[in-house]
Amino acid sequence: xxxxxxxxxxxxxQEQPYKELGLKDDEYARIREIxxxxxxxxxxxxxxxxxxxxxxxxxxxxxxxxxxxxxxxxMRSKMLAGIGENAGVVDxxxxxxxTFKVESHNHPSYVEPFQGAATGVGGIVRDILAMxxxxxxxxxxxxxxxxxxxxxxxVLPGVVAGVGQYGNxxxxxxxxxxxxxxxxxxxxxxxxxxxxGSMRVEDLHLAHASGTGxxxxxxxxxxxxxxxxxVSVLASETFDDTAGKRxxxxxxxxxDPFTEKVLIECSLELxxxxxxxxxxxxxxxxxxxxxxxxxSAGDGGMRVQLDRVPLRASxxxxxxxxxxxxxxxxxxxVRPEDVDAFxxxxxxxxxxxxxxxxxxxxDRLVITWHDEVVVDVxxxxxxxxxxxxxxxxxRPDDQDALQADTPDQLARPAADEVLDLVKRMAASPNLAxxxxxxxxxxxxxxxxxxxxxxxxxxxxxxxESTHRGVALATDCNGRYTRLDPYTGAQLALAEAYRNVAxxxxxxxxxxxxxxxxxxxxxxxxxxxxxxxxGLADGCAQLGIxxxxxxxxxxxxxxxxxxxxxxxxxxxxxxxxxxxxxxTGIGAEAGETLLLLGE
Amino acid sequence: MRVGVITxxxxxxxxxxxxAVRYADGEAVPLWHADHDLKGVDAVIVPGGFxxxxxxxxxxxxxxxxxxxxxxxxxxxxxxxLGICNGFQILAEAHLLPGALIRNHKLHxxxxxxxxxxxxxxxxxxxxxxxxAEILVPLKSGEGGYQADRNxxxxxxxxxxxxxxxxxxxxxxxxxxxxxxxSANGRVVxxxxxxxxxxxxxxxxxDDGLGMFLSLLDAVVNA
Amino acid sequence: xARVVVDVMPKPEILDPQGQAVxxxxxxxxxxxxxxxxxxxxxxxxxxxDVDDATLAKIAETFLANPVIEDWVVRRVEA
Amino acid sequence: xARVVVDVMPKPEILDPQGQAVxxxxxxxxxxxxxxxxxxxxxxxxxxxDVDDATLAKIAETFLANPVIEDWVVRRVEA
Ligand SMILES: Nc1ncnc2c1ncn2[C@@H]1O[C@H](COP(=O)(O)OP(=O)(O)O)[C@@H](O)[C@H]1O
Numbered sequence: 001x002x003x004x005x006x007x008x009x010x011x012x013x014q015e016q017p018y019k020e021l022g023l024k025d026d027e028y029a030r031i032r033e034i035x036x037x038x039x040x041x042x043x044x045x046x047x048x049x050x051x052x053x054x055x056x057x058x059x060x061x062x063x064x065x066x067x068x069x070x071x072x073x074x075m076r077s078k079m080l081a082g083i084g085e086n087a088g089v090v091d092x093x094x095x096x097x098x099t100f101k102v103e104s105h106n107h108p109s110y111v112e113p114f115q116g117a118a119t120g121v122g123g124i125v126r127d128i129l130a131m132x133x134x135x136x137x138x139x140x141x142x143x144x145x146x147x148x149x150x151x152x153x154x155v156l157p158g159v160v161a162g163v164g165q166y167g168n169x170x171x172x173x174x175x176x177x178x179x180x181x182x183x184x185x186x187x188x189x190x191x192x193x194x195x196x197g198s199m200r201v202e203d204l205h206l207a208h209a210s211g212t213g214x215x216x217x218x219x220x221x222x223x224x225x226x227x228x229x230x231v232s233v234l235a236s237e238t239f240d241d242t243a244g245k246r247x248x249x250x251x252x253x254x255x256d257p258f259t260e261k262v263l264i265e266c267s268l269e270l271x272x273x274x275x276x277x278x279x280x281x282x283x284x285x286x287x288x289x290x291x292x293x294x295x296s297a298g299d300g301g302m303r304v305q306l307d308r309v310p311l312r313a314s315x316x317x318x319x320x321x322x323x324x325x326x327x328x329x330x331x332x333x334v335r336p337e338d339v340d341a342f343x344x345x346x347x348x349x350x351x352x353x354x355x356x357x358x359x360x361x362x363d364r365l366v367i368t369w370h371d372e373v374v375v376d377v378x379x380x381x382x383x384x385x386x387x388x389x390x391x392x393x394x395r396p397d398d399q400d401a402l403q404a405d406t407p408d409q410l411a412r413p414a415a416d417e418v419l420d421l422v423k424r425m426a427a428s429p430n431l432a433x434x435x436x437x438x439x440x441x442x443x444x445x446x447x448x449x450x451x452x453x454x455x456x457x458x459x460x461x462x463x464e465s466t467h468r469g470v471a472l473a474t475d476c477n478g479r480y481t482r483l484d485p486y487t488g489a490q491l492a493l494a495e496a497y498r499n500v501a502x503x504x505x506x507x508x509x510x511x512x513x514x515x516x517x518x519x520x521x522x523x524x525x526x527x528x529x530x531x532x533x534g535l536a537d538g539c540a541q542l543g544i545x546x547x548x549x550x551x552x553x554x555x556x557x558x559x560x561x562x563x564x565x566x567x568x569x570x571x572x573x574x575x576x577x578x579x580x581x582x583t584g585i586g587a588e589a590g591e592t593l594l595l596l597g598e
Numbered sequence: 599m600r601v602g603v604i605t606x607x608x609x610x611x612x613x614x615x616x617x618a619v620r621y622a623d624g625e626a627v628p629l630w631h632a633d634h635d636l637k638g639v640d641a642v643i644v645p646g647g648f649x650x651x652x653x654x655x656x657x658x659x660x661x662x663x664x665x666x667x668x669x670x671x672x673x674x675x676x677x678x679x680l681g682i683c684n685g686f687q688i689l690a691e692a693h694l695l696p697g698a699l700i701r702n703h704k705l706h707x708x709x710x711x712x713x714x715x716x717x718x719x720x721x722x723x724x725x726x727x728x729x730x731a732e733i734l735v736p737l738k739s740g741e742g743g744y745q746a747d748r749n750x751x752x753x754x755x756x757x758x759x760x761x762x763x764x765x766x767x768x769x770x771x772x773x774x775x776x777x778x779x780x781s782a783n784g785r786v787v788x789x790x791x792x793x794x795x796x797x798x799x800x801x802x803x804x805d806d807g808l809g810m811f812l813s814l815l816d817a818v819v820n821a
Numbered sequence: 822x823a824r825v826v827v828d829v830m831p832k833p834e835i836l837d838p839q840g841q842a843v844x845x846x847x848x849x850x851x852x853x854x855x856x857x858x859x860x861x862x863x864x865x866x867x868x869x870x871d872v873d874d875a876t877l878a879k880i881a882e883t884f885l886a887n888p889v890i891e892d893w894v895v896r897r898v899e900a
Numbered sequence: 901x902a903r904v905v906v907d908v909m910p911k912p913e914i915l916d917p918q919g920q921a922v923x924x925x926x927x928x929x930x931x932x933x934x935x936x937x938x939x940x941x942x943x944x945x946x947x948x949x950d951v952d953d954a955t956l957a958k959i960a961e962t963f964l965a966n967p968v969i970e971d972w973v974v975r976r977v978e979a
Contacts, residue, residue, distance in 0.1 A: 112968050166953035171610030225913040252968055256607050258651025261963070319973055326915070348923075350607065417773045440707045442738045444795040444802065445646075447614040461801065464617075532624075578800060594721050650925065653918035653939070659925045662884075691887065698890045700831075701864055703838045745835055745890055771836060822935065828942045843943070843964070854948035856901065863907045863942035864922070868950050869933035880931055885922070 002318060003041040006374045014036055023049035031218045034381045042306075042367065042374040045319035046288040046382055053553055055285050056386035059519035060551045063532045064310040067546045075545040080204055084232050085280065086127045090509045090548020091201060092573045096462055098343060098470055099131040100196040102141070102569050103514040104552035109191035113158025117191050118166040118255040125170060126281035129264055130330070132205030132271050133197030140177035140193055141474045141513070141567045142437075145186025147429035152181070155189050162255075163193070163442040167258035170264065173449045174441035175458025178474060178567075181429045185559035192513045192550075192567050194471055198462050203271060206298045209298035209333045212361040216294070216304060216341070219346055219353035220263045220329035223287075224312035226253040227325030236314050259328040267330060267347035275342045275518055278333035288322045288382070290331040291357075295365045295379035298333075302379065304357035304367045318369040327472070333359065382483060384588040391531050394522030403483060456499040457570075461577045469577035473499035473570055478563030484499045485527040486534035489566045493538045496570035504581045505572030510539055512568050513547035517561020519553045527564040535566060544570075599624040599816045600619070602639035604632040604669075604685075606660045610647035611682065611794060614648035619643070622811035631663040638819045641678040642669055646738075646792060647654055654700060656741045657687035666760050678722035678817055679786045684737055687796070688780070695779055695788045696754070697746030705770025711803040712766035712791050714777050718758050721784040722817040726809040727763030733806035735779075735796040742774040742790040744779075751811030754779055772812055784796040789792070823868050825877060829886040830861035831895045861891070902947050904956055907941035908965040908972045940970070 001007075008014075015051035018028040021044065031039050039047060053059060068083060076082070081089040081216050087101035088219025121138055128135045140163045145152045167174050173196070208523050209216065278298070280290045287309070295302035306318050312326070335341050339355065346353035361364075365470055371397070413421050425431055434453065443452035450469060457473035475495040481488025493510065500507045506529035512535060515526040539546055555562045574580060585591060601619045603626050605612045617625035624705055627639050628713045631649075636642065660666070666688070673694050677787035680688035689695045713734050716727040746754070749779070751773055754760055762778035770790070778789025793807025830839040838858040847855045864885055868877070876893045886893040910916040926934045928948040943964055947956070956974045965972040 112966065115969065150732050161706070168707060168740075169608070169651065171647060221915075226914060226915060252914070253967065254915040254917070256651070256915060256920070257649060258653070258917065258921070261648070261651075262607050312915070426692075440708055441709075442709050444709070444736045444738060444792065445614070447617055447795060447797075447801050449801055603887055650921055651917060653921040654885070655926075658884065659921065660924070662839065662929050688890075696889075698887055700836065700890060701838050703836065713886055741836070743836065746891075747834070771838060829945065830941045830942065840943070846963070847959065850963060852955065852963075854951040854955075855959070856946045856948065857946045861942045861944070863909065863940045864919070865909065865938045865940070869935065872933040876931065880926070884925070884929060884931075887966070888917075 001366045002369055002372060002374060002441040004374055005040055005376050005573050006373070008038050008040045011125035012192050016044055018044060018048065022047070022052055023048050027051060035400055036210055036375065036510050040374050042318040042322055043377060045323045046292065046375065048078065049285040049323055050292060050382045051289050051386040052518065055289060057551060058387045059389050059527065059553060062390055066536050068538045071545045072540070075543055078547055079547055080201065081131065081206065082545065082547050085131045085206060087206060087267065088509060089131060090143070090172055090571065092468070092470065092508065093543050094463065094466055094468055095201050095435045096197060096468065097204060098513055098571060099128055099133045100194065100472065100571055101127055101548050101571065102192050102194040102474065102511050102567060103127065103550045104515060105191045106188060106555055108252065109159055110155065110187070110189055111391070111439040113155045115252055116161030116256050117159040118257070119161055119253045119327055119486060120191050120193040120246045120548045121166040122257065122260050124193045125172065125260065126283070126330065126392065128195045128197035130205070130279050131197065131199070131533040132544045133199040134204045134268055135172055135195050135264065135459060137175045138172045138396050139175060139191060139227055139458060139472060139474055140518045141476070142178060142184040143180045143190035145181065145420060146183055146437045147181045150184055151186060156306045159189065160437050166255055168442045169182040170261050170525060171445045172447050173299050173443045173452065174447060175443060175460060176473060179434050179437055180478070182478060182480050182563055184560065185207065185564050188555040188562050190515050190555065190565060191516070194474060194569055196460065196470065196571070199234065199423055205276060205279050207273065209294035209302055209359050210300065211277060211335065212359055213336055214277055214304065214359040215336055215339055215355050216357040216359070217331060217332045217334050217336045217342060218309060218356045219332065219351055221256065221259050222310045222322045222352065222531045223321055223324055223326045223329070224310040225316065225320065225325070225560065226257060227332050228320050244268050253325050253327050254379060255327050262351060263328055263330060266346060266351045268350070269345050272340060273341065273345065275334060275338045275345065277335060280331045281332060282329040284325060285323065285326045286326065291367070292365055292382035294331065294333065296383035298359060301360040301364045301366065302357060303360050305532065306356070306367050306374070307370050308335035308354055308356045309481050310352055310354055318367070318374045325455065337373050356420050387442050391525045393396070393525045395526050400546070437465040447590055450580050451582065452472055452501055455583045457503050457505065457572070459574065459577060459580055467576040467578055469574050470573040471500045471503045471505035471574060473568055476567040477566050478565040481566060483533060485530035488564070489531040489534035489568070490538040492566060492568040493570070495536055496568045497542060500570045500572035504579055505522070505574040507544055507572045509544055509571045510568060512546060512566055513552065514549065515552045515555055515562065515567065517554070517556040521561065531564055531566045549586065599815050600639045601814065602627045602629040602636055602642040603623070604631060604642065604665055605631045606647070606649035606663060606747040608644055608647055608649045608651055611792065613644040614794040615643045615645040617683065617777050618797045618808065618811045620812045621797045621808055622815050624811065624815060625644055629665055630700040631660070631665050634664045635670060641814055642672065644669070644681040644688050646683030646685060648777050649688065651685055652684065655751050656684060657691040657772065670694060673786050674814045676783060676785050678814055681788035682792055682794060683790055687741070689786065689788045692743050694786050695781060696750045697744055697779070697785065699790070700743045700745050701741050702743055707740035708769050709738040710769065712793060714762040714767060716756065716766050717763055718778045720778060721761055721780045721787050723787045723810045723813050725816055726759060726813040734793045735793050735800055735807045736802060736806045737769055737791040739770070739790050742772065744776040746773060761787055762791070823870055823872070825866040825868055825897045826865040826894050826898055827866065827885050828861060829889050829891050830859060832892055833891055834897060835890045846896060902949055903976060903977045904945040904947055905977055906945065906960050906964050906972060906974050907940060908940060908945040908970050911971055914969045964968055
């Protein structure tokens with residue numbers, strides 16, 4: 001039977017598998033305190049996923065504040081949306097706004113490289129779409145184990161094919177990325193995906209559900225059992241032997257780029273027709289996230305009839321429907337008088353759309369399942385007031401020894417060995433041509449790619465009549481960052497900044513994807529804290545703000561963490577892309593070669 | 599010159615095809631897959647992309663779209679039709695062009711700047727080129743290997759209906775290095791590479807592709 | 822409701838890069854004795870009882886397979 | 901020489917965009933009555949007589965299928 005709020009009230013002592021869902025004792029106790037009773041299965045599913053490290057930023061929040069604290073009003077002057085929104089947005093002039101963000105899909109890409117990477121691209125593209133923008137291009141900073149390790153042969157081709165298939169099929173040119181090999185990534189490849197989009201300034205859509213009586217419409221793919229591996233512990237009792245116990249489900253989502261392409265065009269038409277008040281993509285935490293975040297950011301409550309959600313699998317429980325990570329779905333807030341027009345646009349694009357609820361004047365998120373209440377919570381406690389940890393921070397004992405072990409200890413090559421050394425370096429995996437990878441990515445589609453691989457940064461034309469464009473680069477050297485996280489993060493920033501500047505664009509904003517080991521390891525937290533400080537201080541010095549980012553913790557095998565990898569993305573603006581500076585020397589005889597800097 | 603550019607669900611290069619038409623001083627007319635309507639255009643471009651996701655077989659679903667009934671009828675009456683990449687696959691599935699396109703022999707999607715040799719400058723889409731000229735345009739496809747049985751290949755070669763051939767190493771395993779072919783009357787052309795991505799050296803490797811759209815202008819004006 | 826399987830295979834004279842790739846990889850993975858591999862598609866359909874064999878053949882011939890390069894086989898299976 | 905068929909299908913709970921695309925297209929093409937379609941891969945192998953069932957299962961499990969998202973069936977067929 002369904003675990004309703006009524007049932008939960010009458011069975012306060014029923015044991016719940018909160019530990020299996022990743023909640024700590026005190027976190028579970030706090031949920032009981034907030035609700036004044038035990039949570040229902042559906043509520044427990046919601047809180048557990050929204051309070052996870054990935055969704056709540058519980059270990060990183062106290063540090064990320066530093067980005068906001070160090071951003072001055074002047075740095076903020078071009079920023080239309082910043083940290084806390086789905087993606088940062090900057091005003092680039094002529095009425096154009098640019099939104100861009102990087103996100104990690106590391107673990108799923110290790111389990112199933114092709115689908116993990118594909119759905120990583122799909123997810124970041126929906127983030128950009130949810131800002132009201134047309135996605136324009138993608139980039140993919142990647143990290144793998146040693147090039148000759150057998151598992152790299154499984155992971156790398158799969159990841160590259162997945163990034164390629166999804167991006168190519170969406171018609172988004174791939175304009176850059178990174179491929180780096182290091183032993184620490186062997187059990188933890190990093191698949192970071194970046195997307196950039198553009199819109200007119202007045203078309204910015206923010207994720208919030210406001211306006212009592214406005215309708216909540218779920219549109220896009222059907223909801224299935226994707227990625228609910230963890231939550232299946234809640235389901236085991238509800239399936240008797242005749243139905244067959246639901247086996248432990250793979251936590252893998254399969255992407256459908258065609259559906260996403262149609263979803264993009266459909267959404268853009270909905271925006272154009274001004275049929276959307278607020279919008280949210282369905283990311284990692286599915287409907288749990290979309291409903292609680294929309295309600296939490298709005299000015300009222302929300303009521304959702306969960307049984308209306310179109311399903312792909314039979315016998316799904318409310319907890320499963322809320323937790324499903326099925327891809328290619330969006331949730332919109334629509335004025336009642338616009339619902340018919342909204343549905344008509346969806347029908348044109350053959351996109352399934354279902355009214356699943358409405359904004360209420362209360363302050364609760366109430367979710368029903370066949371008329372019975374299964375969730376009744378204050379939405380902020382789910383989405384924005386999760387636990388916050390001040391994790392212990394400790395400079396690693398070996399840091400001094402590591403720093404003392406400088407290249408000075410290495411033997412110098414003799415003069416006649418230099419040529420050989422240069423050849424060996426040129427052929428080494430970290431310096432060799434990336435063509436095997438980049439050949440699998442469409443860089444031409446839609447005809448606005450001004451620069452792509454092998455240029456220092458990607459460049460996209462935004463406006464064909466004015467020739468305004470943007471440049472983007474991502475960088476990070478994990479080895480430098482391991483040696484000195486503060487300076488390492490600044491070097492990543494400086495490199496991306498230089499890469500953008502050398503193409504002729506003016507850097508204006510920064511995003512990041514902070515890939516680290518376990519936050520429960522004080523040494524890792526030290527690296528994290530130092531990297532954040534370094535990046536923020538560097539940005540303040542350069543005068544450009546961090547507009548958003550993503551944190552990926554727990555990238556480690558056993559007790560060995562990956563190299564600290566704060567991938568930094570820099571966005572630049574160029575007012576006439578025809579004046580871009582391509583990479584390369586030697587186009588004409590007689591050119592003079594100048595070295596700038598020390 | 600009014601040139602229809604079809605959009606199927608999953609079409610990607612329609613904006614590029616329309617831009618190329620504009621660069622050749624034509625008017626690009628958007629055509630929607632679900633309409634039985636060519637809007638009185640002088641020619642049609644079936645652009646690249648992944649119609650319906652191309653999950654079954656490239657072009658297999660798109661060829662049944664209502665607009666394709668009209669395209670087939672118009673093509674049979676001599677209207678110039680150009681299929682680029684997915685568009686070529688759709689025209690082959692629709693039997694407007696012989697043969698079929700299969701997975702690249704190395705199984706990877708390939709995006710690269712590709713030299714092509716113009717073998718036939720007698721079609722509605724290639725008169726602006728010199729016969730034997732070499733042009734550089736992007737190729738970007740996962741299923742670009744041209745296949746046909748011996749008789750069909752002999753017929754194509756014998757009648758000079760191979761329009762473009764890959765120069766250098768074969769990028770996808772195409773029979774006879776075929777990059778593009780034409781119908782018996784020279785009005786329908788299909789090719790895997792993308793001339794519409796090579797109309798401006800700012801955003802493509804060259805502007806070598808523009809010749810195809812200018813050729814069409816001549817064909818329509820002189821018709 | 823009837824269950825129907827349609828198998829679609831590349832014609833013998835048509836290049837089969839996917840099957841080829843599998844065949845080439847197997848010895849490298851330590852599997853010997855596999856002489857040839859061909860790779861095609863396998864469809865499982867659930868169809869209403871009144872869908873007859875002629876219709877199924879038409880679906881296979883005009884849609885699921887491209888007869889220029891592929892052969893197909895339809896068979897009904899026990900549920 | 902023995903002939904072996906391996907069918908690899910997406911697991912029932914896993915999204916199958918390919919099958920979905922076919923299922924959605926059929927009514928548009930005028931074919932009614934097909935309720936569900938799932939699309940997978942079909943391999944035809946010719947193997948030496950000493951390749952045993954355990955080896956075939958291992959080839960299917962470790963190479964032809966991705967057991968995280970796919971199920972597989974191996975069967976020997978008459979030549
Ligand atoms: N995974 C990738 N995806 C797309 N482009 C990539 C990827 N990896 C590298 N590139 C591109 O290839 C080019 C060379 O990369 P790299 O050798 O890392 O250059 P650099 O050291 O100058 O940053 C750059 O244009 C870069 O953006």
